[in-house]
Amino acid sequence: EPEVTQTPSHQVTQMGQEVILRCVPISNHLYFYWYRQILGQKVEFLVSFYNNEISEKSEIFDDQFSVERPDGSNFTLKIRSTKLEDSAMYFCASEGAKNEQFFGPGTRLTVL
Amino acid sequence: GQQVMQIPQYQHVQEGEDFTTYCNSSTTLSNIQWYKQRPGGHPVFLIQLVKSGEVKKQKRLTFQFGEAKKNSSLHITATQTTDVGTYFCAPSAGGYQKVTFGIGTKLQVIP
Numbered sequence: 001e002p003e004v005t006q007t008p009s010h011q012v013t014q015m016g017q018e019v020i021l022r023c024v025p026i027s028n029h030l031y032f033y034w035y036r037q038i039l040g041q042k043v044e045f046l047v048s049f050y051n052n053e054i055s056e057k058s059e060i061f062d063d064q065f066s067v068e069r070p071d072g073s074n075f076t077l078k079i080r081s082t083k084l085e086d087s088a089m090y091f092c093a094s095e096g097a098k099n100e101q102f103f104g105p106g107t108r109l110t111v112l
Numbered sequence: 113g114q115q116v117m118q119i120p121q122y123q124h125v126q127e128g129e130d131f132t133t134y135c136n137s138s139t140t141l142s143n144i145q146w147y148k149q150r151p152g153g154h155p156v157f158l159i160q161l162v163k164s165g166e167v168k169k170q171k172r173l174t175f176q177f178g179e180a181k182k183n184s185s186l187h188i189t190a191t192q193t194t195d196v197g198t199y200f201c202a203p204s205a206g207g208y209q210k211v212t213f214g215i216g217t218k219l220q221v222i223p
Contacts, residue, residue, distance in 0.1 A: 031208045033210060033211075035211075035213075042213050042214060042215050042216070043149075043155060043200075043211075043213040044213070045210040045211070045212065045213075048208075048209075048210055050208065055208070056209075056210060058210075091154055091155070093211075095208060098160065099143075099145075099160060099204065099208070100145070100157040100160060101155075101157060101211055102157065103154040103155045103156065103157075104154065105153075105154050106154050
């Protein structure tokens with residue numbers, strides 16, 4: 001069964017450093033999403049992406065964040081200058097034909 | 113986005129007991145989706161309900177959408193330890209929209 005994959009599974013970085021989180025959505029899906037979940041809290045929407053453009057973004061998704069689909073398979077989330085409060089689990093999702101979202105296993109980002 | 117309230121926030125049950133979580137909205141919902149997140153895991157899509165009064169079953173799980181499309185429920189019959197996790201209802205405005213997660217209902221099953 002096709003699945004969304006994410007790399008790395010865990011990323012540790014120093015405050016102020018840039019990180020790139022990578023996702024490979026399911027191959028025939030067209031809509032992609034990033035969510036994050038701070039430990040013990042609910043899953044929060046960050047951004048949606050379609051046709052190489054951002055469709056919607058939340059207040060969390062400020063100028064420090066960017067998304068890109070650099071090729072036909074990868075979908076990346078970049079955080080330019082990480083802050084302590086960016087520590088969270090970041091989930092990528094892609095949407096199927098029946099509007100169900102398939103989530104990847106997540107990348108745990110730890111900012112020190 | 114549309115907001116829903118889900119109750120209870122936590123539920124502990126003995127293995128074999130039934131479990132129900134309820135989702136309520138003050139406004140009419142277009143669709144509602146249900147997801148499950150195991151501890152340390154990622155959200156997994158369970159089902160989408162679209163029609164007023166709809167009832168869908170997946171093995172021991174029964175999902176209902178109210179007649180007024182303002183509430184929904186998930187009922188698990190004879191819980192098992194594999195049912196442990198947090199269950200989320202999420203209103204959906206239709207296709208290709210973000211999923212708005214609430215706090216969900218955290219289910220603990222005591223063996």
